[in-house]
Amino acid sequence: MIVGFDYGSSNCAVGTMVEGQNVRMLELEAGRHYLPSTLYAQHNSLVVDFVANQLANTPHAEHYRHSRAGLLNGISAIRRDLDLTSNETGLQIGSAAIEEYIDFPEEGYFVKSPKSFFGAIGLKPQQIAFFEDIASAMIIQIKQRAERQLGQNITHTVIGRPVNFQAIGGEQSNQQAIDILTCAAKRAGFKEVEFLFEPLAAGIDYESRLTQDQKVLVVDIGGGTSDCSFVQMGPNYRARSNREQDFLSHTGKRLGGNDLDIAMAYHNFMPLCGLGSTLKSGLPMPNQLYWQACKINDLHLQTEFYGQSNRRELQAMQRDVNEPDKLARLLKIQQNKLGHQVVRQGELCKIALSSDDEYLAQLSFVESGLTTMITQAQLQDAVSDSLKQICSLAQDAISSAQTQPDVIYLTGGSAQSPLLKAALQQSLGNIPMLNGDNFGSVTAGLTKWASKIFS
Template structure:
């Protein structure tokens, strides 16, 4: 069976073509088509154990068991310590992973938006192997859930990819990320795997509804990346299996909705933890500490923040700061691993302030009765720099295409923001803008493309 697979930074979705060639999303959680891109394991070795068990009997099993032999040796003792039964994996994905993390933030291994890390530069071989295992565990479960719903075996897929997983690493980062996803998909049992730029997928979905040819600038603001594709589309182009000549330009960078959430948390919540305060000497508090706390999509900064050395440093600093009660909150975040919960409040603030004038953020995970009232103005100030970068991506795509678009097609979780539309309008001029299905356009386009190339 053929499916489109959006392994997104924020959510995952699978689509198939139903009767009448209509895209139908597959239920991946109870009553939900979009599964949050999150994983929680009671111990990180249980991710390896899960993949090893799923691979039993496959052609890939022996090579995997040999490669992970040293890690798998310790699994029986870990399972005994955690009191796991024979049928318990100690691993959850999606909403269940988020709930487990909120209940036990200090006791397990939690990762949100793992795709954001796949193109990171400087990863050691063992880190790449672990990201392969994380992606494998998630894709295995997602594929299994889809097959249970469809009552059919899925064999062929097109997976969405950003234009650039991480701009700093260039094509080397892109290839590293593609290799991780390909390895995971093959382990999960996909026979054929292809990749398609996510903004192009959204454009293909839009094209199926066009009655005349248009030059379309697709702006896709995902959870981890922002991507632009300038595409010629319409009845004259639809149905071609090779579209390279129709794609006039692509731009993209590792800047997405997660970064807007992080910016909201940093600018609005970190002052409660000592940002912008001073040491007793009068010197300002180092900003780096607070970026480390918030940058949940940066493996190195988070590792530095949660290191034992940083914990000791924060405790020592309590004697030297002018407002130790505020720094104590940052220490609480560090000791209890609360970064994801703090940034989640930034995300909820961003979502609410897209339509409301103010929002009361709950930060009682740090301290009882700790709240912060944030306004639309606070949101605008926090995300201004990010919106400027997105507008520059769009302008670069237009410049590279050497022509003006007839329409701008917006998709992605943050594409509905009035601030984004206003910024694009100011930067690019009065070009008509249309909103697609902010979450479903990419999956629909991937599904249609998959059936076009495999059928």
């Protein structure tokens, strides 16, 4: 069985071809085709335990248990401490993971958008191994859910990938991320795995509806990355199984919807926690503390923020600030690992302000009754730098292609933003813009490409 697999920064989705021409999106959660890219484990070693159990009686089993022996030796004691029965994994993905994290933020291990970390430079071998385990745990469960629906084994897949997984690191970072995903997919039981740029996948879905040839600039604003692909499309191109000569240019960087959410949280919520205030000495509060709290897609900053030494520093700093009540809120976020919930409120603001003039953000999980009103103007100020960078990516793609596009095809979770469309229009001129399925275009294109190359 052949599928397209969008292992996205925000959501995961799987598609299969029906009757040779229509894409069927498979249900990955109750009533939903899109599963949030999140994982929660009551203890991080339970991720390793889950993968080891899933790999039992496979060619991967012996090597995996040997390589993870140190962690697996302590699993029995961890399971006893957590009162887990033999049937309980202590592991959740998708919406269930988010619910567990909200209920028990300080007790377990929670990761959102793990793909955002796979290309990070400077990862130690044990960190790469753990990201392989996280990806394996998620892909194994998603594949199993898809197979239950289809009633047969899935063996071949095309997985979407950004043009660049990281802003720095280049091809070395990209290869590291591809290796992690390939390892996870093979562990999950895929016999054949190929990768396709996500904006190209979205473009392939758009192309299937074209009646005449066009030069298309695909702008894909995902959760973790923004990618642009300039592609020649249409009836005279879509039958080709090798499209390399049709792709005129690609640009991309690690900047996506998550970064807009982070910017919203930093600029609009962190002043409630002391950002912009002063120490009694008159010096300003260090901005780095607040970036650490919000940068949920930066492994190193999150490790620093939630470390014991940072907690002690914040506690000591309370004596030296002019507004200790505000710093107490930041300390609450640090002690209870609430950064993801803070950024989630930034995301809700972004979504609401796409259509509404203002939004009342609810921060009672930080302090009882704490709210703040956010306006469209504040949204624009918070994300303006990110929008400029996205426009630069589009300009670079057009410059590299050395021709003008006939149309700009927008896809991805943040592509519906009126601010993004206005910024692109101001930057690129009055080129016609079309919105695709903001969440399904990539999956549909991956599925069509998988059917083409594997059938």
